[in-house]
Amino acid sequence: MAIAAATSASTTTLPSSSASRAPSAPVRPSSFFSPSSASSPPQSRLLRARIPLRTPRLSISAAAAAASMSVRTPERSSPPSSFLDRRESGFLHFVKYHGLGNDFILVDNRDSSEPRVTPEQAAKLCDRNFGIGADGVIFAMPGINGTDYTMRIFNSDGSEPEMCGNGVRCFARFIAELENLSGKQRFTVHTGAGLIVPEIQDDGKVTVDMGEPILKASDVPTKLLPNKDHSVVKSELKVDGVTWNVTCVSMGNPHCVTFGAKGEQNLQVDELNLAEIGPNFEHHEMFPARTNTEFVQVFSPSHLKMRVWERGAGATLACGTGACAVVVAAVLEGRAGRSCTVDLPGGPLEIEWREKDNHVYMTGPAEVVFYGSVPI
Numbered sequence: 001m002a003i004a005a006a007t008s009a010s011t012t013t014l015p016s017s018s019a020s021r022a023p024s025a026p027v028r029p030s031s032f033f034s035p036s037s038a039s040s041p042p043q044s045r046l047l048r049a050r051i052p053l054r055t056p057r058l059s060i061s062a063a064a065a066a067a068s069m070s071v072r073t074p075e076r077s078s079p080p081s082s083f084l085d086r087r088e089s090g091f092l093h094f095v096k097y098h099g100l101g102n103d104f105i106l107v108d109n110r111d112s113s114e115p116r117v118t119p120e121q122a123a124k125l126c127d128r129n130f131g132i133g134a135d136g137v138i139f140a141m142p143g144i145n146g147t148d149y150t151m152r153i154f155n156s157d158g159s160e161p162e163m164c165g166n167g168v169r170c171f172a173r174f175i176a177e178l179e180n181l182s183g184k185q186r187f188t189v190h191t192g193a194g195l196i197v198p199e200i201q202d203d204g205k206v207t208v209d210m211g212e213p214i215l216k217a218s219d220v221p222t223k224l225l226p227n228k229d230h231s232v233v234k235s236e237l238k239v240d241g242v243t244w245n246v247t248c249v250s251m252g253n254p255h256c257v258t259f260g261a262k263g264e265q266n267l268q269v270d271e272l273n274l275a276e277i278g279p280n281f282e283h284h285e286m287f288p289a290r291t292n293t294e295f296v297q298v299f300s301p302s303h304l305k306m307r308v309w310e311r312g313a314g315a316t317l318a319c320g321t322g323a324c325a326v327v328v329a330a331v332l333e334g335r336a337g338r339s340c341t342v343d344l345p346g347g348p349l350e351i352e353w354r355e356k357d358n359h360v361y362m363t364g365p366a367e368v369v370f371y372g373s374v375p376i
């Protein structure tokens, strides 16, 4: 698989300094999403082809300078294919985003309700050695049931989860960019977990109404024996000879949250060997749809720390639905209040499980990593 974004100065477009830029104004190829680049006049095409496109600003000012000096570019029988010219010829154009290091390939799929890549292709694109590298591929699709958009996602193993919290924050920023919107923006998004409502804030962070948590065991789903109210809270789960106390929560996708093994006082999450224990939770027979697993350390009733082993993606730097599930579980187990800062390896998320409407709200960042195209 040849990857334009990662291999050529003329086709890579990295934000010049993502830390110093205003979040609502990411640097991007000016016509990256606009088919008009394919019909540019030949002169500007040649100019663009001859000037390395390190950043769009450089290319525009260099082109303007060249034009004002009346520089003539030689005629060529077949123009060299540049990054922008490739968009009409079998390349997948994408923007890579991350939410606290949980990274995704975002694809503009607004013209079709069929994902533009198959699950197998998604797994290849996500490969960190032979592909672009990501935890998942996300498709921005036409809305259904009156929503503005539909979001679908493939995990890095090609499986399709119902929802993705960090992903939907990236999705909102991607939509704003596609639609040339800035400032506060709110979208209704149809997902496998139902209606999700992200709202971009003035500071570029995204607050998401993640809906109501699902606690009924058969809906999570888990085969663990439920309590009288059908939930699985502080139940025992034996994994490879160790008995863990777990609480099971679905945020549209399944989560198994543990604050430690039976009898353990305060779990030290940095000491866990996730690669060893994570897969045994994920594929445990008690979870018929597999599960995401969160290991949680409590600093205070409003400050938690978690590490996650994700279904279909392994250890990731952050998991938005996981952080929501953690706060719900912490409240149910009497370990925390309804508003918490949750520290993840990639940074903190603010989570609130609001009493008024029973919805969970998540606030966190979403940033562009780079723009690219790949033949597929």
Ligand SMILES: N[C@@H](CCC[C@H](N)C(=O)O)C(=O)O
Pocket: 102, 155, 160, 161, 162, 163, 164, 165, 166, 167, 253, 254, 292, 310, 311, 312, 313, 316, 318, 319, 320, 321, 322
């Ligand atoms: N990282 C995501 C969750 C992605 C889906 C998950 N791997 C699953 O299979 O359920 C998040 O931020 O929520």
